[in-house]
Amino acid sequence: MTKEIYIYNTLSRSKEKFESLTPGKVGLYVCGPTVYGDPHLGHARPAITFDLLSRLLRHLDYKVRYVRNITDVGHLENDADEGEDKIAKKAKLDELEPMEVVQYYTDRYHDYMQMLNVKSPSIEPRASGHIIEQQEVIKNILEKGYAYESNGSIYFDVKKYDQDFPYGILSGRKIEDLISNTRNLDGQSEKRDALDFALWKKAAPEHIMRWPSPWSDGFPGWHLECSAMSKKYLGEQFDIHGGGMDLLFPHHECEIAQSTVANGHTPAKYWMHNNMITIGGQKMGKSLGNFITLEQFFTGNHEKLEKAYSPMTIRFFILQAHYRSTLDFGNEALQAAEKGLERLNEAILNLDKISASTETTFSIEEFENKCYSAICDDLNSPILIANLFEGVKHINNLLASNLKISAQDLDHFKNLMKLFVNDILGLTQEGKADSGADSKLDDVMNLLLQLRSDAKANKDWGTADKIRNELQNLGFVVKDGAEGASWELK
């Protein structure tokens, strides 16, 4: 069965059928984090969204090269620290080497992404490791006449670019509108035009992170790294460029301008943007200071959190909304996600308890088709999840013998459930007694359940309830089913 994927391309503002530039191969570039702070819920969204995309593409037999950068230089402050970048600033405050800060938060980011079961990208390049490549891009743009030097800094000439190429094709902005609405910022005097953006910034004397260049000791401009690194690892043209919607303008627009001048064409065929996670209707982000870190979610250590939420709960919560919709944070919503996920996980674990019949009384094929068409329709994970809950119903009904399934279909059905839940959505059955090394515990538990069953047979409810309650206090849930009791670790 061949599956077609449709994705929403921000460039065309419509869903398009995905066709890779090279058959069977996909180049994917996603803007990664700036490592000057702890990873928060907002960081989880693009990571999970594009993890889902790469998992799906790989499942459909594409060879995917997924590049996600680490931004460890650049990014000007907008306050009085002219020319000082955020990482350098934090380093001075903490009296640490900049690269020490970078290493610390990079490790933190990796740790938390791993907990969320986000697979590592194929390549994770650092901006600081690609200064030479970035300088090459600058030289290229200078040679072509779309940049100029001013006091040791190099600026991209947006107006000149706009005469020859369409500026604003991604964001839908018109240069005339931008001209009349641009604010006054640092270094404005060096620029010929307020719209121009820096490719290279001369470092102020106190600026720690600096590299030599033909123009000045300084550091690369804040849009350049993605152009340089995507070209290095994916080529001048690649399939998909992803990132948060907040990067659409100016970051991605500038990337397009830089790459278009340097290479003669736009860098990516498809642009995908995930929406924001909101809290109280507002974007959760660094600048508003309203973010909750992933560590806080996992420990419950935050005033807005009623309890701790597991990594898989967070992942499921994010996947329950479409990536292009805003998703509002709330304890009630998270707890709903937690319970729903629990039900889904239990069904997955129960798959192995189903016994086959001679016939199948529901359509596996229909189930399969619905699941594929949901996820292939611009990563519609909420619909996929809705379909998977139908699968849960099927599982429960099979266990209750309300439905029947043949051995062959059972095998197929099991594989499908595990494929979509574990492999594609990347949800694992965390924290369950599924390690396999607990067979001794299993024996002890079965002994206790047998004792309770005997007590029940003697109508000794006191003993039966005592066993159940004591186990509950220890964190075990006892469930009485049609075919005896079972247990589960909470």
Place this chain on the structure above:
RNA sequence: GGUUCCUUGGCCGAGUGGCUUAGGCACUGGUCUGCAAAACCAGGUACGGCGGUUCGAAUCCGCCAGGAACCUCCA
């Protein structure tokens, strides 16, 4: 001020012209059970407001109200 977008039931959240009871959580009733939980079955509440197009609109158009993102580092 400009650009883009959003407003769905108690909560979260899909759906883009005609029965989607989307789905999850919560709630109500029932079945099962010694009781409870789980599971299963059944059920209710909805498309911001006004007007228009249409045989028919949550879905298209217009206006109004409210909200958001971006225009400055941000996922």
